[in-house]
Amino acid sequence: MALEDTQLVRGGSFMFHSAGSLPQATPEESSEEALAIAEAARDFVTGEILPRDEEIDHLDLELTRNLLAKAGDLGILGMEIPEAYGGLDLDKKTALLVLEEMAKQASFSTSYTAHTSIGTMPIVYFGNAEQKAKYLPKLATGEWCAAYALTEAGSGSDALGAKATAVLVDGHWVLNGTKAWITNAGFADVFVIFAKINGSHLSAFIVEKTDPGISTGAEEKKMGIKGSSTRTVILENCRIPEDRLLGGKGKGARIALGILNVGRFKLGASSVGGGKRVLDYTLKYTAERTQFGKPLNAFGLIQQKLANMAVRIFVGESMSFRTIGYLDEALALTSWESETGGADKMKAIDEYAMEASMSKVWGSEALFATADDAVQSFGGAGFSAEYPPEKIYRDCRINRIFEGTNEINRLLIAQTFLKRCGGVDGLPLAAGAAAPLDLPQDDLLRTVALSKARALKVIAKAQAEHGPKILDNQEAAARIANLLLEIYAMESAVVRAGKMAQAGHRWAPLAADLAAVYAQEAWNRIQGEARMLAAELASGPALDTLVAELLAMQAPAPMALSSLRQRIAAALVDQGRYPISAV
Numbered sequence: 001m002a003l004e005d006t007q008l009v010r011g012g013s014f015m016f017h018s019a020g021s022l023p024q025a026t027p028e029e030s031s032e033e034a035l036a037i038a039e040a041a042r043d044f045v046t047g048e049i050l051p052r053d054e055e056i057d058h059l060d061l062e063l064t065r066n067l068l069a070k071a072g073d074l075g076i077l078g079m080e081i082p083e084a085y086g087g088l089d090l091d092k093k094t095a096l097l098v099l100e101e102m103a104k105q106a107s108f109s110t111s112y113t114a115h116t117s118i119g120t121m122p123i124v125y126f127g128n129a130e131q132k133a134k135y136l137p138k139l140a141t142g143e144w145c146a147a148y149a150l151t152e153a154g155s156g157s158d159a160l161g162a163k164a165t166a167v168l169v170d171g172h173w174v175l176n177g178t179k180a181w182i183t184n185a186g187f188a189d190v191f192v193i194f195a196k197i198n199g200s201h202l203s204a205f206i207v208e209k210t211d212p213g214i215s216t217g218a219e220e221k222k223m224g225i226k227g228s229s230t231r232t233v234i235l236e237n238c239r240i241p242e243d244r245l246l247g248g249k250g251k252g253a254r255i256a257l258g259i260l261n262v263g264r265f266k267l268g269a270s271s272v273g274g275g276k277r278v279l280d281y282t283l284k285y286t287a288e289r290t291q292f293g294k295p296l297n298a299f300g301l302i303q304q305k306l307a308n309m310a311v312r313i314f315v316g317e318s319m320s321f322r323t324i325g326y327l328d329e330a331l332a333l334t335s336w337e338s339e340t341g342g343a344d345k346m347k348a349i350d351e352y353a354m355e356a357s358m359s360k361v362w363g364s365e366a367l368f369a370t371a372d373d374a375v376q377s378f379g380g381a382g383f384s385a386e387y388p389p390e391k392i393y394r395d396c397r398i399n400r401i402f403e404g405t406n407e408i409n410r411l412l413i414a415q416t417f418l419k420r421c422g423g424v425d426g427l428p429l430a431a432g433a434a435a436p437l438d439l440p441q442d443d444l445l446r447t448v449a450l451s452k453a454r455a456l457k458v459i460a461k462a463q464a465e466h467g468p469k470i471l472d473n474q475e476a477a478a479r480i481a482n483l484l485l486e487i488y489a490m491e492s493a494v495v496r497a498g499k500m501a502q503a504g505h506r507w508a509p510l511a512a513d514l515a516a517v518y519a520q521e522a523w524n525r526i527q528g529e530a531r532m533l534a535a536e537l538a539s540g541p542a543l544d545t546l547v548a549e550l551l552a553m554q555a556p557a558p559m560a561l562s563s564l565r566q567r568i569a570a571a572l573v574d575q576g577r578y579p580i581s582a583v
């Protein structure tokens, strides 16, 4: 069934629906089964991973491998693998809850996601029956570990510009080239490697570590995630059987880019888990350390940081769940039983490529800001390797670089949105920008509605004046992306807080404060981005007119955020941890 023929929420369409009107998944509505698995993951992380934090970060790869096998015993390596191949075939929301837990140790989490996501998913979605039968059961148990090798020294962001080659000789592929920065390379048994057949058709191949001609370089000396293995993978006349071609000749770009979308969804979620851990450390430290005769958490500017950390966790989690909820709905209409099952599932994932990029960019930047707030709240101790924030700060920096840098993802967000607004059945950009304001009663939803109206007006102007050429101005494209992701984040948080209030959730008042702080801060940024984008489109009197039009639109009343943040900080300090948890 074509996605267009269903009632599913279309990717990018959130900008055109009335504020808060779209269905949205939230962690609070998680199934019993999902919670049970997430709880098992939490116990595993608390009992087995966190106590071995130091050993893992000293690059004890045997330990990491053993821990992955233990995760396999718990079933959490095979959550997204079809049951027929030894997996649990659970929905992505469950995978998200588990990932949040895993993310509490960044190095292990990197190994885990490289294995379960970019390493295993190419075989899940693109493997033929024989390939799936051979590899997936072992990848599900952790008997074998996987890696994904796309990047080369000369092709990182330009990922499809690989130079590695594959030539068919006497029923065997012969691969040559060097892949760079490959996670899990130090212990992987199975590599999904991208190379160009006869130098032109980018294709994916399954290479086993025992195949002749494959070797790995030394471990990279990294700024962070030091416990994850990162090496070059060297192919010197590496000979593999002909049937190891994955997905067909020339399907490499489809596989490489499709799989990166899966990774991006997940990176958003793992940023939330990392944020929870760093906030908990910061709450403990700021309660224990005193200055001027008071604990640090009694000071307004420390409370501001604690509150902002919680705001980012709440918003990021709302956004990740919303996105993954759309994806689960789309995936539920597909079946592994169908011959085109894998392709149908990949198509569903593509539909939300823009939302995946927004979650990745937003989540990775939010976690970095949170780690920075932690360093600052610890003062000099934050700069010392004796305390957790220093490591967390270094560990999370990579999130803005891999799975497509945030620059590339911002360009993708703007490009995908404008592309979707083109064509006969495209999203109605011009009409949306001209539509009369539909203002809800609720203050926060009204802020969402006003933000959408502002952004649509200026983006439509950009499209009308420049068409797709606006993307040639990368700063303008990034501003379009920023508008979209701020609005997506804001709406996700406001809707989730509203649902919690309706359900009488214990933490609904806290959620309302968290959403309110974000809505106000995001509104200010949206105003700024809209004005600066306008300045890229016009100058002189035309700019004055456009800015005047933007300013003439209603604006939400400013709120005093200090009292909201003090209330948030008080709840956090009282609980000693970030308290809104489904698990």
Ligand SMILES: Cc1cc2nc3c(=O)[nH]c(=O)nc-3n(C[C@H](O)[C@H](O)[C@H](O)COP(=O)(O)OP(=O)(O)OC[C@H]3O[C@@H](n4cnc5c(N)ncnc54)[C@H](O)[C@@H]3O)c2cc1C
Pocket (backbone or CB within 6 Å): 114, 148, 149, 150, 151, 153, 155, 156, 157, 158, 180, 181, 182, 183, 184, 222, 230, 398, 401, 402, 403, 404, 405, 406, 407, 408, 474
């Ligand atoms: C720890 C680690 C683990 C990794 N794991 C894997 C893995 O398992 N498998 C794998 O295949 N790869 C992996 N990578 C590679 C990673 O995906 C790349 O590093 C990343 O895509 C960026 O590529 P690059 O390093 O070549 O940077 P470059 O592409 O050289 O980018 C440098 C800078 O230029 C910017 N830039 C580049 N092109 C543009 C453009 N068109 N417009 C605007 N700005 C641009 C980038 O955003 C960045 O800021 C890993 C990298 C690291 C560091």
